[in-house]
Amino acid sequence: MAKVKVPKLPTVRRLPTYLYKLSEMRKAGVEIVATPELARYMNLGEIVIRKDLALTGVSGQPGVGYKVRELIDAIKRYLNWNNVSEAVLVGAGALGSALMGYEGFEEYGLRIIAAFDADPMKIGTEVRGRSVFDIDRLEELTRRLQVRMGIICVPADQAQDIADRMVAGGIKAIWNFANVSLKVPDDVIVQREVIAGGLAVLSVKMSRKLVEEDAQD
Amino acid sequence: MAKVKVPKLPTVRRLPTYLYKLSEMRKAGVEIVATPELARYMNLGEIVIRKDLALTGVSGQPGVGYKVRELIDAIKRYLNWNNVSEAVLVGAGALGSALMGYEGFEEYGLRIIAAFDADPMKIGTEVRGRSVFDIDRLEELTRRLQVRMGIICVPADQAQDIADRMVAGGIKAIWNFANVSLKVPDDVIVQREVIAGGLAVLSVKMSRKLVEEDAQD
DNA sequence: CTTAAATCGATAAAAAAATATCGATAATAA
């Protein structure tokens, strides 16, 4: 199968932020929202906002704006966040625990139902309400539970091995927080989260600003 | 001051991954690396690799490859990761603790020296070796410690307030893990990390694949 | 009813990023 191409990547990344804002508005009883307000909130241009919202398929009303409720539904539908996806998480360390502790995921259609770790001190314990199983049972349990999504929170040098086991257990989508690019069969999707990448961008912005300031004097 | 523009954003985001691989190679005693090997490791095309490395200013030798050590130095220099930046972190919850527990940051020139929180249960305790101070002391301590970088790990609805206090305390660079776009003066840089954004991309890839599979039958 | 202000969305232009082409350089083997 061909690689899965997602067009409008930046837009998709922004959708959760719209969703948060729109949910807050709905809670506050607001029914209509116009582009300029969202643009101010997002610190983006109005055109960007309209393009982003257009991707989800909603139409606004000229001179008026968009219906908040309609937007929320459209975004959730586009992301398929109406249906809950169950996932297993491997690596119950600091980051893994943090992800399990994040309640917002339920809102995003993600439910982490079990964790795995190699550390005997962790196996058998509970982290944020989920049991931590022996990593050696990953394949077996994943298959039995029919889970199709896996989250990798182990150090980089162990990530490929975990990915292989996940694939063996029938996992079709991997959310990878390790600092490596994983090799998986064509029918498995990987989304990588490179936290250090954000720090790299920040670092470059900082040094850029320094030289710009120098240049201005 | 004008907004800081960083060209080649995708390249910068990839640099930490090169850095990890190259460091491993150096540890293993490897002195020379050629594009094809890195391309396999990164799951990218060879041209991408050469463009990425060119950004840091290094020159490879045709027919041979690049010097591992030279590449490491060049990447670190480009990211300014040779010099340590001290940072304060606000929000000693699950994610905040995870970031403080990540030892790799030292390698990236980042040292988190103190944490802040509003929870009386946390104030006065230590998390991963750093004291947790009362959030009300953020401005004072930041100023006294001369810290220029702040990391925000609080819920979205509190993030702007924290950012304002950071700016008041003299912070010039903010790494923001909250799901909001912050408003700050022009001389302050913000880098936002939207974890949910990655999940959104993964979700779209998954539903895309489903429809593609449907179409193939 | 007419006019003005606000807003959407289609189309077009500009900028950035990904991808391809190809000549030049260096190591290795004949």
Next chain:
DNA sequence: TTATTATCGATATTTTTTTATCGATTTAAG
């Protein structure tokens, strides 16, 4: 030495993303 293979990096092309322009629709005020 010469031919072959491996590799780099400059240039060009294509694709994607961002930004701009402008007509059409709606509300509200005169």
